[in-house]
Amino acid sequence: xxxxxxxxxxxxxxxxxxxxxxxxxxxxxxxxxxxxxxxxxxxxxxxxxxxxxxxxxxxxxxxxxxxxxxxxxxxxxxxxxxxxxxxxxxxxxxxxxxxxxxxxxxxxxxxxxxxxxxxxxxxxxxxxxxxxxxxxxxxxxxxxxxxxxxxxxxxxxxxxxxxxxxxxxxxxxxxxxxxxxxxxxxxxxxxxxxxxxxxxxxxxxxxxxxxxxxxxxxxxxxxxxxxxxxxxxxxxxxxxxxxxxxxxxxxxxxxxxxxxxxxxxxxxxxxxxxxxxxxxxxxxxxxxxxxxxxxxxxxxxxxxxxxxxxxxxxxxxxxxxxxxxxxxxxxxxxxxxxxxxxx
Numbered sequence: 001x002x003x004x005x006x007x008x009x010x011x012x013x014x015x016x017x018x019x020x021x022x023x024x025x026x027x028x029x030x031x032x033x034x035x036x037x038x039x040x041x042x043x044x045x046x047x048x049x050x051x052x053x054x055x056x057x058x059x060x061x062x063x064x065x066x067x068x069x070x071x072x073x074x075x076x077x078x079x080x081x082x083x084x085x086x087x088x089x090x091x092x093x094x095x096x097x098x099x100x101x102x103x104x105x106x107x108x109x110x111x112x113x114x115x116x117x118x119x120x121x122x123x124x125x126x127x128x129x130x131x132x133x134x135x136x137x138x139x140x141x142x143x144x145x146x147x148x149x150x151x152x153x154x155x156x157x158x159x160x161x162x163x164x165x166x167x168x169x170x171x172x173x174x175x176x177x178x179x180x181x182x183x184x185x186x187x188x189x190x191x192x193x194x195x196x197x198x199x200x201x202x203x204x205x206x207x208x209x210x211x212x213x214x215x216x217x218x219x220x221x222x223x224x225x226x227x228x229x230x231x232x233x234x235x236x237x238x239x240x241x242x243x244x245x246x247x248x249x250x251x252x253x254x255x256x257x258x259x260x261x262x263x264x265x266x267x268x269x270x271x272x273x274x275x276x277x278x279x280x281x282x283x284x285x286x287x288x289x290x291x292x293x294x295x296x297x298x299x300x301x302x303x304x305x306x307x308x309x310x311x312x313x314x315x316x317x318x319x320x321x322x323x324x325x326x327x328x329x330x331x332x333x334x335x336x337x338x339x340x341x342x343x
Contacts, residue, residue, distance in 0.1 A: 005246055005254045012191060013167035014248075015062050019045035019054040021080045025204075025305070026251045029080045031055070032195055033062055036167030038070035042186055042195050043250060047083035047150065055084060067092045071164065074098040075197025076183040077105030081250060086150035099175065100157045102182025107152050118142065120212055120221040127222065127332050128307065129286025138304060158184055168193075176239060178232025179206045185239070192245030200239065200261060202252045205268055207305050208232055208312035229312025230319055233269065236262050273313050277336060280323060284335035287311055 006016060013035030021029050029051070032042040045051040059066055069092045074082045077098060085096050085106065098106060118139065125135045160175035169190040176185050176199040186195040198206045213224025240262045247258050255261065272294075279285065279293055287310050291298075295306040314334055317323045323334050 009193075009246075009248075009254075012188075012193075014193075016248075017041070017045070017055055017058045019051040019058075020048070021046045021051065022048050023080060025302075026080060028251065030248070030250055030252075032248055033059070033064070034166045034168065034171070035064075037165055039064060039068045040071040040073060040164065040166055040171075041069055041088070042073045043075055043081040043197065044072060044084035044088060046080045047087070052084060052087060069094045072096045073158070073164070073186060074102070074106070075185065075195070075199075075250060076180040077102035078180065078198070081197065082106045086152055089152065096152055096155045097158050098155050099159075099182030099184050101177065102180050103155050103157065105180075105182075107155060117212075124210075124212060124221040126330065127327070128311070129288035129331050130307070131288070134288075134303070137300065141301065158182075160184075174239070176235040177226075178208065178228055178235045180209065180228075181211060181226045181231075183235075187242070192243060193248065194239070194242065194244050194246070194258070195248045196239075197250040199235065200247055200258060201249050202247075202255045202261070204251075205265055206232070207308055210308045210311055227312075227315045227319070229269070229309075230315050232312075233266070233316065236265060269313070269316070272309070273317055276310070276313050276317065277322065280334060280336040284333045286331050286333060287314065290314075290334070 009015070015033040017031040017033055018028050019031065021027060029043065029045045031044055034040040034042065045055055056066065066088060069088055072085050072088055072094050074085065074097065082098070082105070088094055089096060121142070122135060122139070125138065158173050160173060162173040164171045168188050170188070172187040172189060174185040174187050174194075176183050179198045183197060183199055185197060185199050187193070194200075208228035211226040211228065212221050213226065240259055242258075244258050245256065247255050249255070275294055276290060279290055285293070287307055291303065291307045291310045294310070295303070298306050314323065314325070318325060321337065323336055325332050325334050
């Protein structure tokens with residue numbers, strides 16, 4: 001990263017650790033070292049040998065040892081953010097903190113649990129209209145994608161409003177569910193700095209990843225499903241109201257003017273929802289049909305992310321009572337409500 005803000009951040013005792021990921025959509029991930037009474041790191045990077053090598057090399061240049069870390073704060077439980085947490089814990093006395101809604105991602109993704117969870121997702125994917133070959137592809141990639149690396153034995157729970165003392169002052173936890181149910185940011189109010197994780201990113205729209213409810217049944221896997229995009233848009237409004245001077249994201253360069261970015265994100269989602277409504281005016285459709293229609297050239301993991309995004313847009317439109325979802329022949333179909341046909 002080449003950012004004009006890194007030097008001023010170092011004066012606050014904040015240093016960037018940028019590591020590669022195995023994910024082409026986000027080729028690098030940011031961890032943020034914060035000096036103070038207890039050496040703290042926000043996020044860790046992927047459980048991926050090149051990432052660990054880069055982490056160790058850059059950490060050594062800070063003048064600290066990995067064994068000096070006392071707190072690992074995780075913005076959310078995805079593997080490119082929590083993947084190296086256990087590697088750090090093994091070499092230090094660090095405590096790991098994560099929001100309760102994401103804790104299972106880093107502690108209990110066992111093969112046994114994955115089997116039961118996958119059954120619900122497989123049923124849900126059929127309801128979305130996914131063909132059998134694509135569901136099989138998702139089965140092959142899902143376990144590797146879900147595992148954060150070495151699972152953690154214990155974590156401590158973060159809650160909205162929790163605070164930590166660091167060298168730059170009070171560090172506040174800000175719950176920003178959306179990208180995941182347990183997504184959080186960390187705020188230094190004395191300096192107008194926000195560690196945004198994947199809640200706000202400078203050059204891409206965070207994907208509203210599909211997550212089924214933990215207690216949903218195999219027969220009705222949609223019950224209790226986390227409405228990621230609906231929730232994300234609500235969280236954007238909360239972060240838009242904050243007075244910030246600088247945002248330190250989980251990927252990409254630091255940036256200012258977070259309200260401009262949030263306004264752009266809202267316009268982006270509104271435009272996508274307009275396209276969805278236009279497609280539904282022609283005929284009712286499944287999620288998979290709509291994703292194929294709006295994103296005809298996407299395949300493999302890019303297609304899955306498009307389907308995830310489509311589910312999010314449809315949930316927003318359903319919440320706004322612009323569309324209706326019905327179950328027909330083992331699939332969900334979406335149709336536009338009569339009053340919106342001519343809109």
